[in-house]
Structure formats: C-alpha cells, structure tokens
Amino acid sequence: MMRLRQTLASLAALLLITPGLSPALAQGNAEAGKTIYNQHCASCHGKGLVGGNAQSMLDGVWQFGAGRGDLVRNIKFGIAANGMPDYKDTLSNRQINQVVGYILAAEKQAAPPKPPLPKKLLTRDYDVDVTVVAEGLEVPWALTFIDNDTALLTERAGRLRLLKDGELHPDAIADTPAVFAAGQGGLMDVAIDPDYADNGWVYLAYSHALPGEGNNRPAMTRVVRGQIKDHAWTDEQVVFEAPHDTYISSLYHYGSRLAFDPEGHLYITIGDRGKQDDAQDLTKPNGKTHRVNRDGTIPKDNPFADHDNALPSIYTLGNRNAQGLATHPKTGGLWSSEHGPMGGDEINLIKPGVNYGWPVITYGINYNGKPVSDLQAKEGLAQPMHYWTPSIAVCGIDFVQGDHFPRWQNNLFVTALSHQELRRMNIQDGRVIYQEVILKNAGRVRDIASAPDGTVYVVLNQPGTVLKLTNGGPVLRQ
Numbered sequence: 001m002m003r004l005r006q007t008l009a010s011l012a013a014l015l016l017i018t019p020g021l022s023p024a025l026a027q028g029n030a031e032a033g034k035t036i037y038n039q040h041c042a043s044c045h046g047k048g049l050v051g052g053n054a055q056s057m058l059d060g061v062w063q064f065g066a067g068r069g070d071l072v073r074n075i076k077f078g079i080a081a082n083g084m085p086d087y088k089d090t091l092s093n094r095q096i097n098q099v100v101g102y103i104l105a106a107e108k109q110a111a112p113p114k115p116p117l118p119k120k121l122l123t124r125d126y127d128v129d130v131t132v133v134a135e136g137l138e139v140p141w142a143l144t145f146i147d148n149d150t151a152l153l154t155e156r157a158g159r160l161r162l163l164k165d166g167e168l169h170p171d172a173i174a175d176t177p178a179v180f181a182a183g184q185g186g187l188m189d190v191a192i193d194p195d196y197a198d199n200g201w202v203y204l205a206y207s208h209a210l211p212g213e214g215n216n217r218p219a220m221t222r223v224v225r226g227q228i229k230d231h232a233w234t235d236e237q238v239v240f241e242a243p244h245d246t247y248i249s250s251l252y253h254y255g256s257r258l259a260f261d262p263e264g265h266l267y268i269t270i271g272d273r274g275k276q277d278d279a280q281d282l283t284k285p286n287g288k289t290h291r292v293n294r295d296g297t298i299p300k301d302n303p304f305a306d307h308d309n310a311l312p313s314i315y316t317l318g319n320r321n322a323q324g325l326a327t328h329p330k331t332g333g334l335w336s337s338e339h340g341p342m343g344g345d346e347i348n349l350i351k352p353g354v355n356y357g358w359p360v361i362t363y364g365i366n367y368n369g370k371p372v373s374d375l376q377a378k379e380g381l382a383q384p385m386h387y388w389t390p391s392i393a394v395c396g397i398d399f400v401q402g403d404h405f406p407r408w409q410n411n412l413f414v415t416a417l418s419h420q421e422l423r424r425m426n427i428q429d430g431r432v433i434y435q436e437v438i439l440k441n442a443g444r445v446r447d448i449a450s451a452p453d454g455t456v457y458v459v460l461n462q463p464g465t466v467l468k469l470t471n472g473g474p475v476l477r478q
C-alpha cells in the first residue's frame, strides 16, 4: 500500500510538469505560473502579458521560436543580445515549465489571429510581391527546378510532387522508394542531374532503414537516382549507400542535402545521427559531406580515397547536421548551412579534406545548458564563414541567379525554421559582408529555390506552403 501511494505521488509529481493531463493540476500549475510571471517577468513583458517594453506574449508572434521547447530554452538561457535575462539560476525547470504553461494557456485563450501571409515585403532593394503557389503540403522539404515552368517538391512523409505551370499536380509521382518516415527522417532532398535535359536523372536523398519492425531499426541516409516517366519513378539506381554495420538506431540528424559542382560530382550531407563523436571518425558515414560520381562510383581524387579504413566517399568531416547545400554560380564554391545545438548554427565553405570541428570546437551549447566544448577554435579545424548564436535553426540555402532581382544576384539566401526567416546574405571574396531578413514570422522556412527566371520560391514547413517572390519594383533611395 505504501508502495502504491509512493508510486501515485511520484506519478502526480510527473503530471505537474506534463501539460493538459488533469484540469485540476493544470489549473494549479497555471496559478503557480502566473505568480512566477508577475514576480519575474511582468516588469518587462507587462502585467497582463502585454503592454511592457519587451515583446507581447499574446500576439501570436514568437521571434525566437514558438514551440514549448523554444520558450523553455529562451527563458532558461535568455537571449542576451536582445536583453532577455536568463533564469537558469533563478527558476527551477518545473517553475519554468509552469510559467510557459501559463503563457501558452493565456495565448490560447486570447486566440490571436494567425498573422496572415504577407502579400508584400518591403526589403532594402525591392518591393516584393508574394503569391502562394502551393498549399496543403505535409512537411514539404525541398524544391528544385527542372525548367522555368516545372519543379519537383518533396514531402518528408515520402511523396515526390510535381509543380507545373504554377499548379501542384494532385497525385504524387508513383513508385518512389519507400522511406523510413519517422522523427526527422523521411524523404529529404531532390536534385536534378546537371545534364538532365539529355539523361533525365533525378536524385533523391532519404532515410533508409534495415528490414524489421518499428522505429528502433538501424537507419542511415541513402541516395538513389531514377527517371520520371508517365508520372512514375523508374530505372532506379543506388548512388550512395553506407555499409549496413554503420547504420544507427536514431530518428534524427540525417542531413540531407544534395548539390553538384561544376565538374558534375555529387555532394551529399549526412548529419551526425545523434552520435557526435562519429563526426570525427573516418570509418563512419555520419557527420560528413560525401562526394561521389553521378553513377555512384568514387572519384579518384577524393581526399580520403587512399586513407586506411576511411570511407572513400568522405569529402569533409566534423559536420553536425548540414541542412543546406548550394554551389556558387560564379566561383563554383560549395556552401553549406549546418545546425548547431543551441547556438552555433553555421555557414561553411566546403573544401576537400577539411575538418569543420564538430564536436571538438563549436559556438553551441547543449540543450542541458552545458557548453558542448570549451573550445571555439583549434589549429587544424576550420572556422565557419558565419555563425548564429542563439541558433536560428538554419535550413535550406540557395544562390539567387538571373536578372529578375538584379541586386540580389549571387547572394546566398538562407532559411530558418525556429526563427521563421528568409535571410539574404551578401558574400564578397568568401566573406559575409551584409545580411538582411527578407521574410519573418510567416512560418517555419524549410527551403528556398532560385527559379531559372530569377524569381524566388520559399518552402514553408507548416502549414505546408510554397510562396513565390516576384519583383514589385525597386525601392527608390533618397
């Protein structure tokens, strides 16, 4: 009986930090949260959660991430650069959860209208018109153009979709490979062969699990190519598959993005799969950029091709989870965006044989607040071209080309999930000299693609939407 009572008591304690399970407990939590809020937060954020000098809690706009976990993180560790103090030494985890519960419940009750998608964006150089070209997608992941009127789009659940003449084909392409759609995994990037007009090859990166049941199956990122005929996937060939004894039972950090260099080599990113030390191990495929020929053979000049025991496809190492990859239209340089943990999101210039340092050096801190490493720099390990702390949750990237936005030509456009942003970065001589937020708070941004005609397509995660940005006229400077 004592035992049972103890079990019940610890269960109740658990419920206290688990929202929404018992109305009575939730009520008590909200009260506790309100007290904490009034004591610690109201002076800046306003008495009734609005009207202070700092950000309103009820307007439905979260600059630094809208998820429960984002709020917990922002309160616990603060946002030093913006004047938000940290509470890790002042409030317990339970108290932070209580105050977050109070804020989210009040926000729900206030039911702020979701900010509508903007129809116009005022940027430094252009008035930009925004149109919705596709809606109702399920976690769209990547968009790539075949020609000016035709694009392919992936949905993480495993669908390859066709966007033609501004219309989304109602049916997914049939017979694409079965993907292991769980956690962060599923169908990820899609890329078109540089000689697509002649050979019709389309490349897909996806999470591939070993046969079995359930989500605990070992899995890794795999790349295939195939052709699309009569709206169906055919003639599939495996282009990259890691040795099965390197597969890992985890549902995250698969990467994966694909890009070609001017010579036609294919680059593939794979995240660390949650095993950070593997990123430094040349016998492991995870935490790396790989380079293969388009038919899957290994280029003879790969940096570790002759290295004992190294996987010969490895091109760079020490990469935590690259979520963006793009080739500079002029220089041919390969640029990547990489997720840091909490802080330390990076933009890197990917060069053969280079070690980008994860997890030995990083500007990030772990989700438990402890630094991942005391080192931010070390001899022999590359520094990022640019980094963000706190993390913006950097995602797909692309260089804008063409004459549609002449002042944006060859600028790197960078997306962000949790910060819900599209950023423009002007890079000169390999340095980021200027950046501008083009789109903010329209939803989590997963990918960006420069269309052949120079217009810009933006993929929003949720709700799954594709936006098209067109030039509404240059801004007249005084």
Ligand code: HEC
Pocket (backbone or CB within 6 Å): 036, 037, 040, 041, 042, 043, 044, 045, 054, 055, 061, 062, 063, 064, 065, 071, 074, 075, 079, 082, 083, 084, 085, 087, 099
């Ligand atoms: C000294 C003033 C101050 C205090 C005290 C303070 N904050 Fe903040 N808080 C800020 C500022 C400034 C920002 C950044 C707002 C901005 O840049 O628009 C911020 C941002 C935030 C954000 C992120 C908002 C977003 O848009 O994503 C959250 C969440 C938050 N505060 C919660 C709290 C909570 C909960 C407390 C009390 C435990 C608290 N703050 C106490 C000043 C404060």
